Amino acid sequence: MPKADATSQNALAGIFWMIVTGLCFVAVTAIVKYVGSDLPAAQAAFLRYVLGLVFLIPMIKPIIASRLTARQLRLFGLRGVVHTIGVVLWFFAMARIPIAEVTAMNYLSPIYISIGAALFLGEKLPPRRLAAVLIALIGALIILRPGVRAVELGHIAMLGTALAFAVGYLLAKQLSGEVAPVVVVGMLSITVTIGLAPVALAVWVTPTLPQLGWLFLVACFATAGHYTMTLAFAAAPLTVTQPITFLQLVWAAILGYVAFGEAIDIWVMLGGAVIMASVSFITWREAVARRSITPPVHATER
Structure with missing residues (x-):
C-alpha cells in the first residue's frame, strides 16, 4: 500500500475513534445531567469512581511492580486531591447549568495547562502561543458574558474544574516519564476514590438501584x-484529532435541546469555537516544534 494511502487511512481511523470518544463523553455528561441533583455532587462522583474500580483490576499488578518512591506517592496523592476537587465541581456544575456550557468551558483546561507549563515547568510561551491563550480567554468571556447575564455558581464551578484538571495534568506530566501510563491512570482512580470517600459520607443519601445503575454506566462510558x-x-x-473534539459541543447542544429542553445558545457555541480554535492552533504549533506540551481536551479523566 502506498505511504500516502496508509497515512490517509490512519487519519480516517484517528478521526473515527475521536468521534466515538466524543460520543462516549457526551453520554457521560448526559447521564450525570439526568441523575441531576437527586444525589449530592460529592456522593455521585464517589459512586462513579467506586463502581468503576472494576476496571482497575488489570492495573493492580503493574502498580505493585512499579515500587513507587515516597516522592512519587506524594505527587500521586497531591494529584488525587486536586482531581477530587475538580470532579466534585464538575458534578456540581452538571446539575446546574446547560450541558453545552459545561462542555464548552471544559475546553479551557489545555489553556490553563499552557499557562501552568510556562509558569511552573519552565516551558516557553512564545508570542503566537500567548496570543492563542488570550483569544481562548476571550472565548470564555463570550460564553459567560459577565454583566450581560448572571454568572451562576455552575459557571464558577466549571472554571474551577478546568483549573483543577489542568493542575492534575501538570502533575501527571511530572510522573509520566518515571512510571508506566497504566500506573498513572490506576493511581488516579485509587486516590480520587479515597479522596471522595469522606466528602461523600458527610452528605450521604441512600441511592436507589436505578441511580447506581446510571452511575455505573457513567464509569463504563468514561x-x-x-x-x-x-x-x-x-x-x-493531534493536529488531525484535536479539531474533532469540537463536535462534542455540537452534540451536547443538540442533546441538551432534545432531552432536557435547554435552549441552544449561539454565544456558547461561538465561545466554544473560539476556545477550540485556540487549542487547535496551540496543538499545531507544538507539532511544528516537534514537541507536545498541551494535551488533548479530554486527557484528564472524569
Whole structure:
C-alpha cells in the first residue's frame, strides 16, 4: 500500500475513534445531567469512581511492580486531591447549568495547562502561543458574558474544574516519564476514590438501584472514552484529532435541546469555537516544534 494511502487511512481511523470518544463523553455528561441533583455532587462522583474500580483490576499488578518512591506517592496523592476537587465541581456544575456550557468551558483546561507549563515547568510561551491563550480567554468571556447575564455558581464551578484538571495534568506530566501510563491512570482512580470517600459520607443519601445503575454506566462510558481516545492518538497526530473534539459541543447542544429542553445558545457555541480554535492552533504549533506540551481536551479523566 502506498505511504500516502496508509497515512490517509490512519487519519480516517484517528478521526473515527475521536468521534466515538466524543460520543462516549457526551453520554457521560448526559447521564450525570439526568441523575441531576437527586444525589449530592460529592456522593455521585464517589459512586462513579467506586463502581468503576472494576476496571482497575488489570492495573493492580503493574502498580505493585512499579515500587513507587515516597516522592512519587506524594505527587500521586497531591494529584488525587486536586482531581477530587475538580470532579466534585464538575458534578456540581452538571446539575446546574446547560450541558453545552459545561462542555464548552471544559475546553479551557489545555489553556490553563499552557499557562501552568510556562509558569511552573519552565516551558516557553512564545508570542503566537500567548496570543492563542488570550483569544481562548476571550472565548470564555463570550460564553459567560459577565454583566450581560448572571454568572451562576455552575459557571464558577466549571472554571474551577478546568483549573483543577489542568493542575492534575501538570502533575501527571511530572510522573509520566518515571512510571508506566497504566500506573498513572490506576493511581488516579485509587486516590480520587479515597479522596471522595469522606466528602461523600458527610452528605450521604441512600441511592436507589436505578441511580447506581446510571452511575455505573457513567464509569463504563468514561472508561470506553479514554480507551478510544488512546486509539485515536495512536492512529493519527493531534493536529488531525484535536479539531474533532469540537463536535462534542455540537452534540451536547443538540442533546441538551432534545432531552432536557435547554435552549441552544449561539454565544456558547461561538465561545466554544473560539476556545477550540485556540487549542487547535496551540496543538499545531507544538507539532511544528516537534514537541507536545498541551494535551488533548479530554486527557484528564472524569
